[in-house]
Amino acid sequence: MPLSFLTADRAFEAGADDVALPYDDHDQWRRPYRPGPYRVGIAALLLLLASFVLLSAMIIAFAAELTGALIVLGVGAVVIACALRILRMGVWVSRAGLRRVGFLGTVTVPWGQTSNVRTVQQPVRWLGLPRTVQGQALVMERQGGAQLPPLLTDHNADFLSRPEAFERATDTVEVWGDEYRQR
Template sequence: MRRWQRPYSLDLATGTAVLGLVGVAGFATFLVIMFVHGEMPTPFAFFVGVWLPGAVAATVRQAMLGVYVSDGGIRSRSFWRTTTVPWGSVSDIRSGTSTMAGLDMGRVAIIIERTDGVSIQTPLQRGYIFRPFEFNPPLGRLATWPEHYDEILATLRAHHRDAQRRRQTTPTGQLAHPAAATRPTSPSARASGTRQTRDALTADQRRDINALTRQHQRGALTDAEFAAELAKIRGID
């Protein structure tokens, strides 16, 4: 995956922004036709000529908000800036308090933790459809329903785990520590390790498993893909 792409389906806010972009383009075409036929006053045409490019630029930027991934790293695209972090510099992807200018926005957002301790707040936030004042985000932020938010978070964590596994392997596909990989283990030790892994699931792992289960039930994941992602979450090779 060399190209940057959003690894999740479009949310309601992004879909609305895309439709808004189509509407703005159609309105601009209508105004141009009116001006060409001399049916638009010159002052109004000047005002539209100044306002329209800004409206188009803002709508395009709003439609591009989100989190993108590639083989090289993860990218947070907010309204005012775009931040790219290589996978090797990502320590964690988690939920955290959403803030704006240092003020608590009353929501949680997906946070990218860098290895140098810097936290990058992405524009993706958990919203509540039945709480209108909490669902409507400010300009430059995206609020999506809780289940979709959990699925996005689980997907981004899965990409992070895949990147970590790739970094731990050599170009020939061998593990970076072959001695540890080839150390024989008894069946009882393997069974004990499996039980410990199963019993020691964290809250984040359980949430990721629940999100993957919902995707599998909806048909978004095949049985093989579901089993592979489940094994990655549990840490089973």
């Protein structure tokens, strides 16, 4: 099974500095960076929890409590769905536009409706918690002046302790925006 999220970093690691958009198919939605270690760790812990919940559902089913087993099985399925959604969160790009996937919702903005995608210095949330620290954020301005919340920050679960990955990701999203906004 091809792991499409690895191709962006491989293009940069191979020293292909002239390859700004390292994908062959620009119509497919792609995340231009790898998920960070904190995001993957949280998802792994949730999947570990789900395995214990599913094991308990099996034990409850063997004890002839089918209603309880189905409830616990449903809880296990919800935990697995949450882990997968956490892994899917982030910024995705394609020829059609930019997509910001959150835990509960997704916002898609066509490139034609954006006026600017840039990196700015501003207070950012640390790992998505209420505490803010000074950092960098990738922001997108829509035509008409409306601005989405920061797309990426250097203190989120993908880029905390990975400043070079943050720079590559923001540069890649800015290049996608520059190329497709002009069309």
